[in-house]
Amino acid sequence: MPQEAPLNALDSAAFDRAVGAALRVLGTDPRGRVVIDGRSGSGKTTLARRIAELGGARLVSLDEFYEGWAGLAGATRTSARLVEAHARGSVGHYRRWDWERGEFADRDTAVDPAVPLVIEGCGALSPRAAEHASTTIWIDGDPDVRKRLALTRDGDAFAPYWDMWADQEDEHIRANDPAALAQLSFSAT
Template identity: 55%
Template sequence: MPAPHTPDPFGERLGEATARIRDAITAVAASNPVVVIDGRSGAGKSSLAARVARAWPLRTPVQLLALDSVYPGWDGLERGAEIARESVLRPHGRGLIGIWRRWDWEREEEAEAHAVDPALGLIVEGCGALTPASAGLADVTVWVDGPRDSRRRRALERDGDGFRSHWDMWAAQEDAHIARHDPQGLAQLSIVTP
């Protein structure tokens, strides 16, 4: 006897969003499209970006840059977004190799460098990723949000106690980003997770 279907509203919403983003990428008709996914912590950006990367509709592979790898510490939301824009998105748009350095959270310093090939598609995801400047460098822009309690629960399940003491400070940076840049208003696709 087959196991009963267990509803997964979060997974189902991400599946629907992946299909919408995949359609938007296909409609761009570019060989190296850029997707920028922004949203609040715990909303599902990283999970969505990973699904989009697995479902990438082009024959060539896609590169995925998670801003969690770039933010220079817990107070670095804005700086991480600037690094991604200036070191990755702008060069990619000009057909140049972009370089970003991984932030070592334990040592609190930059670590090894990574190259981004301008001939390949690119997904950049993270809080703060979508600004007027980055939207102009993207082919598909996405905003992801959800109820605060659900987001907080998912974020703390994912990152544990290491994030708990920084939640309010990070949320304040998200609020400042939203007030300054209106990322939801810049997004072609808006996803609300449960």
């Protein structure tokens, strides 16, 4: 009988530490901005969902605006722009990517600066985003575990793009060094 894949690669103690730390920040900054970055399959989305749920925050995932499988760098710029606008108290905007049609939506999606923001995804954390974030989190882990979890989660849709995506992650890490920008770092097992 196959085992169900874990919700994320972080062990429960690390997951609880990350949630607690982010909630403490949001508790002192009700318009706070939590930026979560890390490699695919590391547990970013599960962590971000939990923080947003408990912290009453708006969750924005870079999956919403990657321009397809080659769109990590563009999403990094959009993430920084959204975090910066939120910090200024301005409404941020982005266009959703329609993965089935292969194009951006016709209308913008707004991000209300009066509500705490949790933004997550590979490429979310750059120097510009970190400058305006209330707290920053980096998650990495064993490549084989991450790949197994990501492909279990996304199946055949992601498998052909795994290497191409990993190359973009490597480029993002070289260009932005998100682990060094992170106030909290976790390694998934």
